[in-house]
Amino acid sequence: xxxxxxxxIAWQFSRRAQQLQSSVIREILKVTMRPEIISFAGGLPSPxxxxxxxxxxxxxxxxxxxxxxxxxxxxxxxxxxxxxWIAQSLSTPDNRIAMEQVLMVSxxxxxxxxxGKVLIDEGSKVLVETPSYLGALQAFSVxxxxxxSVPTDDxxxxxxxxxxxxxxxxxxxALPNFQNPTGRTMPVERRLQLVETCARLGLPLIxxxxxxxxxxxxxxxxxxxxxxxxxVIYMGSFSKVLTPxxxxxxxxAPVPLIRKLEQAKQAADLHTSQLTQMVVYETxxxxxxxxxxxxxxxxxxxxxxxxxxxxQEFFPAGVTWNKPEGGMFIWVKLxxxxxxxxxxEEAIEHHVAFVPGAPFYANEPEKNTLRLSFxxxxxxxxxxxxxxxxxxxxxxxx
Amino acid sequence: xxxxxxxxIAWQFSRRAQQLQSSVIREILKVTMRPEIISFAGGLPSPxxxxxxxxxxxxxxxxxxxxxxxxxxxxxxxxxxxxxWIAQSLSTPDNRIAMEQVLMVSxxxxxxxxxGKVLIDEGSKVLVETPSYLGALQAFSVxxxxxxSVPTDDxxxxxxxxxxxxxxxxxxxALPNFQNPTGRTMPVERRLQLVETCARLGLPLIxxxxxxxxxxxxxxxxxxxxxxxxxVIYMGSFSKVLTPxxxxxxxxAPVPLIRKLEQAKQAADLHTSQLTQMVVYETxxxxxxxxxxxxxxxxxxxxxxxxxxxxQEFFPAGVTWNKPEGGMFIWVKLxxxxxxxxxxEEAIEHHVAFVPGAPFYANEPEKNTLRLSFxxxxxxxxxxxxxxxxxxxxxxxx
Numbered sequence: 001x002x003x004x005x006x007x008x009i010a011w012q013f014s015r016r017a018q019q020l021q022s023s024v025i026r027e028i029l030k031v032t033m034r035p036e037i038i039s040f041a042g043g044l045p046s047p048x049x050x051x052x053x054x055x056x057x058x059x060x061x062x063x064x065x066x067x068x069x070x071x072x073x074x075x076x077x078x079x080x081x082x083x084x085w086i087a088q089s090l091s092t093p094d095n096r097i098a099m100e101q102v103l104m105v106s107x108x109x110x111x112x113x114x115x116g117k118v119l120i121d122e123g124s125k126v127l128v129e130t131p132s133y134l135g136a137l138q139a140f141s142v143x144x145x146x147x148x149s150v151p152t153d154d155x156x157x158x159x160x161x162x163x164x165x166x167x168x169x170x171x172x173x174a175l176p177n178f179q180n181p182t183g184r185t186m187p188v189e190r191r192l193q194l195v196e197t198c199a200r201l202g203l204p205l206i207x208x209x210x211x212x213x214x215x216x217x218x219x220x221x222x223x224x225x226x227x228x229x230x231x232v233i234y235m236g237s238f239s240k241v242l243t244p245x246x247x248x249x250x251x252x253a254p255v256p257l258i259r260k261l262e263q264a265k266q267a268a269d270l271h272t273s274q275l276t277q278m279v280v281y282e283t284x285x286x287x288x289x290x291x292x293x294x295x296x297x298x299x300x301x302x303x304x305x306x307x308x309x310x311x312q313e314f315f316p317a318g319v320t321w322n323k324p325e326g327g328m329f330i331w332v333k334l335x336x337x338x339x340x341x342x343x344x345e346e347a348i349e350h351h352v353a354f355v356p357g358a359p360f361y362a363n364e365p366e367k368n369t370l371r372l373s374f375x376x377x378x379x380x381x382x383x384x385x386x387x388x389x390x391x392x393x394x395x396x397x398x
Numbered sequence: 399x400x401x402x403x404x405x406x407i408a409w410q411f412s413r414r415a416q417q418l419q420s421s422v423i424r425e426i427l428k429v430t431m432r433p434e435i436i437s438f439a440g441g442l443p444s445p446x447x448x449x450x451x452x453x454x455x456x457x458x459x460x461x462x463x464x465x466x467x468x469x470x471x472x473x474x475x476x477x478x479x480x481x482x483w484i485a486q487s488l489s490t491p492d493n494r495i496a497m498e499q500v501l502m503v504s505x506x507x508x509x510x511x512x513x514g515k516v517l518i519d520e521g522s523k524v525l526v527e528t529p530s531y532l533g534a535l536q537a538f539s540v541x542x543x544x545x546x547s548v549p550t551d552d553x554x555x556x557x558x559x560x561x562x563x564x565x566x567x568x569x570x571x572a573l574p575n576f577q578n579p580t581g582r583t584m585p586v587e588r589r590l591q592l593v594e595t596c597a598r599l600g601l602p603l604i605x606x607x608x609x610x611x612x613x614x615x616x617x618x619x620x621x622x623x624x625x626x627x628x629x630v631i632y633m634g635s636f637s638k639v640l641t642p643x644x645x646x647x648x649x650x651a652p653v654p655l656i657r658k659l660e661q662a663k664q665a666a667d668l669h670t671s672q673l674t675q676m677v678v679y680e681t682x683x684x685x686x687x688x689x690x691x692x693x694x695x696x697x698x699x700x701x702x703x704x705x706x707x708x709x710q711e712f713f714p715a716g717v718t719w720n721k722p723e724g725g726m727f728i729w730v731k732l733x734x735x736x737x738x739x740x741x742x743e744e745a746i747e748h749h750v751a752f753v754p755g756a757p758f759y760a761n762e763p764e765k766n767t768l769r770l771s772f773x774x775x776x777x778x779x780x781x782x783x784x785x786x787x788x789x790x791x792x793x794x795x796x
Contacts, residue, residue, distance in 0.1 A: 001586070001590070001620050001624065001625060002492055002493065002624070002625055002626065003590065003593055003594045003597055003625050003626050006597040006626045006628050006629055007597055007598065007600055007629075008628050008629075009600055009602055009628065009629050009652065010600060011602075011652075011654055011655055011658075012517070012568065013516055013517065013658055014515065014516060014517060014518055014519045014522075014541070015519055016515065016519075017515065017516040017517070017658055017661075017662065020516075020658065020661040020662060020665065021661060022660075022661050022664065023664060026474070026664065044470060044471050045470075047466035047467075047469070047470055050465065050466060050469045050470075052461055052465035052466070052469065055461065055465075055469070056457070056458060056461040056462065056465070059454070059457040059458070059461070060454060060457070060458065063450055063453065063454040063457070064454065067448065067450035067454070068445035068448060068450070069445075069643075070643055071445070071448045071450065071453070071641035071642070071643040071644065072442060072443075072445050072448075072641070072642060072643050073442050073637075073642045073643060074643060076424070094400055095400065106504055106645075106667045106670075106671075107667050107668055109665075109666070109667050109668045110666060110667040113665060113666045113667065117412065117414065117415065117540065118411055118412060118415040118418075119410070119411065119412060119415070120412055121412045121413055121414075124412075135665075135668075138664070138665045139665045139666070141665075142515065142662070142665050142666075143412070170410065188399070192399070192401065195401055196401045199401055199404040199405055200405065202405055202407055202408060204407055204409075222399050226399065226400070227399060227400055227401050228400065228401050228404045230404050230406050230407065231404055231405075231406075231407050239471075243469035243470070244469070244470060244471045245467075245468055245469040245470050245471060245472060245671060245672040245673050246469065246671050246673055247504075247667065247668070247669070247670065247671045254407065254409075256409055257409055260409075260411055260415055260418065262420075263415075263418040263419060263420050264415065264418060264540070266420065266421060266424065266536070267418065267507075267511060267533075267536045267537045267539075267540050268507070268508060268511045268537070268540075268666070269504045269505050269507050269508040269511065269645065269667075270505055270507045270533075270645070271645070272504075272645065273504075273643060273644050273645045273671065273674065274643040275643050275644055276671065276674075
């Protein structure tokens with residue numbers, strides 16, 4: 001039962017949709033998933049770290065004991081016991097975080113979308129790091145802000161530079177621990193200066209912290225939200241300490257903002273899976289993460305070291321990189337005449353891949369940069385891939 | 399480690415966020431969840447219908463066999479085998495739906511948000527039914543359209559009225575099967591006329607179909623997407639045929655629109671839980687729904703009949719209502735001088751609850767309307783609640 005000769009629709013997309021693009025990285029990942037390629041391009045955690053058995057038991061327990069609740073519609077702000085657990089885990093002796101400040105979201109990408117929705121008008125000034133996390137640039141760009149890149153050094157954002165350009169800005173977005181893409185970490189002193197500067201300016205500071213727990217050597221550094229809970233919006237995630245495929249993250253912020261975000265979330269997807277939240281709570285409530293996270297740290301630290309060793313051995317002089325203290329990424333600077341996007345084409349032909357740095361810049365890209373991830377590649381393959389890459393770079397330096 | 403004397407932030411919300419409100423219904427539901435209240439207010443499916451054991455087995459199977467894939471990041475468009483299953487289930491002899499036309503979403507509320515994001519600019523004309531589904535009005539209103547309510551009769555939208563006001567409109571949103579809130583169904587002839595009218599006008603037609611499978615007596619009516627797959631955007635959900643707490647729905651649309659929605663989804667939450675999608679596929683792939691759905695239909699049909707019988711017995715003359723052929727709701731019209739919002743306050747005092755009709759109108763509300771749900775209340779309680787409500791209404795008619 002069909003109508004005759006329908007006229008095809010000439011789709012008229014909204015202005016915000018017209019400038020939407022698929023992530024360059026997702027496009028690259030499709031190519032680099034071919035099994036013959038040694039891929040340093042992924043931003044995926046290692047599936048070796050997924051606590052599959054434990055989560056299977058948790059699903060069984062939750063469905064057996066509370067199936068009807070877990071499978072029913074739930075509250076928009078999230079599952080109470082898990083919100084309480086998060087509030088406690090972020091509280092410090094001089095700062096009590098309340099459960100009312102916690103909103104559960106469907107992965108922290110959703111927190112970025114909701115924050116953009118609620119804080120950004122067309123043309124709003126939004127301050128970001130140089131370079132910044134691509135997923136944040138994507139999420140915010142839907143709401144058509146004017147991005148301003150804040151100058152950085154090896155310790156991250158420069159507070160005096162923030163001060164110079166903050167006038168009229170709606171927010172500053174920062175990723176202080178083992179940043180994606182650069183792997184760099186903001187030291188405590190710098191955090192204090194930055195928080196103080198933002199507080200003085202009345203500028204909301206977003207602290208995105210997906211990798212904070214993955215510190216290789218020391219205890220994680222103090223969080224900025226603990227330095228000023230009235231001015232910092234904290235974003236956390238279970239993707240890197242448990243598993244990403246379940247899509248579970250959270251935002252911690254002052255209550256007036258949380259209530260507005262909750263309204264936006266209600267319109268966006270009603271709530272995040274009750275079952276997922278209850279299972280994650282069941283999995284972690286007895287302290288599981290304090291045994292589990294060290295095993296992830298050890299795995300990643302070893303693979304990071306394997307990559308650093310190989311880079312030291314094979315990369316030609318004139319190429320520089322950082323030594324991350326945690327997380328999943330190493331940032332590489334090539335001589336300025338080498339465009340890493342062109343290098344990638346050759347690299348893929350030689351069965352090795354990475355992510356070019358340019359898409360991580362909101363404004364002027366440094367095209368001679370690239371991001372390497374070591375977490376899903378075993379050490380022997382890391383060595384092989386780095387050697388191949390080094391040869392391709394060296395050939396361009398002759 | 400805290401900074402001294404922080405200045406509290408004066409939150410500046412975006413214009414779209416300033417007009418965001420929490421759903422009136424969600425506020426009502428909080429009150430009506432008190433156990434002493436007989437609540438006809440919910441829009442929740444009955445947890446008696448949740449196939450808990452079967453889903454527990456499916457979680458076990460998927461995690462045992464494919465845990466590392468299920469718990470890893472996945473593709474934005476969704477899990478291939480499930481998309482293929484959906485495409486096949488919607489294909490008809492003269493209309494093959496392809497998997498490329500299917501996008502998985504985190505509950506069909508997310509489909510509404512993404513469609514609003516991609517199709518609506520500030521001030522865009524958006525056509526909706528009179529009355530319409532509140533969640534759609536909420537989702538679209540974030541993007542600040544100008545809503546125009548299309549006149550309806552007992553068979554739903556009037557195509558000749560659409561024609562009169564369609565000029566410049568971006569979309570028409572319709573819920574043809576057992577509509578929320580009215581419970582009414584659009585007959586086949588009307589569907590054809592509406593699809594033909596929209597096709598002639600080049601007007602995108604959204605067919606939201608969460609309840610379509612819950613037909614009490616007959617096979618579900620032909621879907622509008624089958625009448626013109628090039629012009630109809632179909633939205634489906636697993637919330638009413640399986641369980642809502644897992645948050646899983648889908649959109650079926652022409653490929654150019656699906657690709658744009660996919661980009662918007664990538665920025666909004668990367669993808670919907672892989673694990674959830676794989677478990678739902680595992681649960682339904684061998685034809686489970688064809689045994690399961692009839693049991694839901696029987697339960698709801700019996701409770702619907704219990705409510706209709708009680709209304710017939712107790713409601714005073716001058717009150718009218720429809721007899722739904724499926725779904726979860728009955729729509730009641732009181733004499734025009736009775737405001738159902740005021741009636742609700744008295745009703746709650748007498749421990750019975752419903753949802754007033756006014757919030758479902760995008761423009762001029764009919765304040766003498768209300769929505770009753772029968773699916774989560776057993777027949778004896780339905781009778782008791784309807785009798786109470788009837789007395790309160792009768793008292794207002796003296």
